[in-house]
Amino acid sequence: MFFTYVARELRRRRRQAFVVALGLALGIGLVVTVSAMAAGVRTAQSKVLKSLYGVGTDVTVTQAPAGGTGGPARFGLTAPNQARQGKGFSHDDILQSPGLGTIPATRVSTISSLSGVRSAAGALSLISIHAEGKFADFGQAPRGTGSANGSTPAVQPSIAPIKVTSYSVTGVDVTNTAVGPLSGARITAGRYFASAETDAKVAVVDSSYAKQHKLSVGSTLTMGGTKFTVIGIATSPTGGQPSNVYVPLARAQKLAGESGKVNRIYVKATSASNIAPVKAEIQKVLPKATVTTADDLASQVTGSLSSAASLSRNLGTWLGIAALVAAFAVASLLTMSAVGRRVREFGTLKALGWRSRRVVGQVMGEAMAQGILGGILGIGIGVGGAVLISKLAPSLTATVGAAATGAPVTGTGVTGAGPGGPLGQALASASHTVSVPLTAPLSFGLFALAIGLALAGGLLAGSLGGWRAARLRPAEALRRVD
Secondary structure (H helix, E strand, O other): OHHHHHHHHHHHOHHHHHHHHHHHHHHHHHHHHHHHHHHHHHHHHHHHHHHHHOOOOOEEEEEOOOOOOOOOEEOOOOOOOOOOOOOEEEEEEEEEOOOOOOEEOHHHHHHHOOOOEEEEEEEEEEEEEEEEEEOOOOOOOOOOOOOOOOOOOOOOOOOOOEEEEEEEEEEEOOOOOOOOOOOOOEEEEEOOOOOOOOOOOEEEEEHHHHHHOOOOOOOEEEEOOEEEEEEEEEEOOOOOOOOOEEEEHHHHHHHHOOOOEEOEEEEEEOOHHHHHHHHHHHHHHOOOEEEEEHHHHHHHOEOHHHHHHHHHHHHHHHHHHHHHHHHHHHHHHHHHHHHHHOHHHHHHHHHOOOOHHHHHHHHHHHHHHHHHHHHHHHHHHHHHHHHHHHHHOOOEEEEEOOHHHOOOEEOOOOOOOOOOOHHHHHHHOOOEEEEEOOOOOOOHHHHHHHHHHHHHHHHHHHHHHHHHHHOOOHHHHHOOOO
16 A cells, blocks of 8 residues: 555656656766765775885885985096097996985894884885997187187087986895785786895896887896896786886895995885884884885875875865755755645545554655665766766876986086986986876765665655644645645
């Protein structure tokens, strides 16, 4: 009887029922879309943090260069003389990543022994720069020129163009694969470092870099005058910007002349609840170091990803709340208005013996049915919005710790050695910029949220409508005519 009456009334007032359901659907659909977009932003941010921070890493430790060591990085070319003018040159140099100071490698063991630390590994981030070209040509002074006292004017050398190429190199602890810059990478060709290759002249190359420079397993790569054999090709997680080349830590220390030193320490905590205590303990051990957690890094991310995250947190949340409030208000007002137009009907039912709670139950049943319909339509609208975001939204970018803050690069007799020149630009390319697509993933939790909101909206509308219906008196209702 109850359900039959509800179905009949909804069919009889199907236009009104559809309007109420559509109002709820629009609000719920917007909430589903915004929630899916927020989940997509969180997923993108997680990918960015993992790629910049290290998969499986909870804490990273770095240190600013010590006083007197952060000066200009010279490229190592001496000034040209007349004997060298016009002759070609080729030079390789290995530099530390700008803005990073060295930390004794023994500190890795100290951190590993701290309470709450599961694993720790050191790494050395470097930049390999190759320059080739010709030394400046001094030329000749024009004929008929000279000073008043007969002296020959100084001859300015002409500027010879040079070609500068660079790539990033990271020394990894081959004995610890649980944490570090390669912990999340997948070897797609060849193999990973063997635990005995702590000082071997072998390298693992990032897949993108290998494809660009036509490198494969067995290829030879020259760094700092040392030839390395490529033993593996690695693919990093989606959205990451990995190092171009990975070599054993001890070999990287020799290339950079930093024996027994690292400039990054990757730390894995035993649990998420131990991250903050671990950070505090590391700061006690290394008071001059910068100890960064994923939360700290998230606050340093700039670019469109940061803007999207802020937008989803602030505007998206309030927009969803406003849409829900409006949808619930519309549904409640329409339901109360419909009850007002059914005064004679409810009065007659009361006169026939229906109790107030039965009338209220009837109104709430109709409102709940409208809410369920609105929830189904809202899920459809939300899914459509999420699909559009995934298809049409541009990729997001994030930048952390630009290398441009490091020391300027200078060189004698080398064109473009300043910060704006090719060498400076080569170092600046070490900044961590990640591009990651924005998606709007849907989940069972979102669908459950939509149905829950629909039922809540129907319950609210039914309660207000039922309250009004319960106040009707049979005698007054029978005197009214629709």
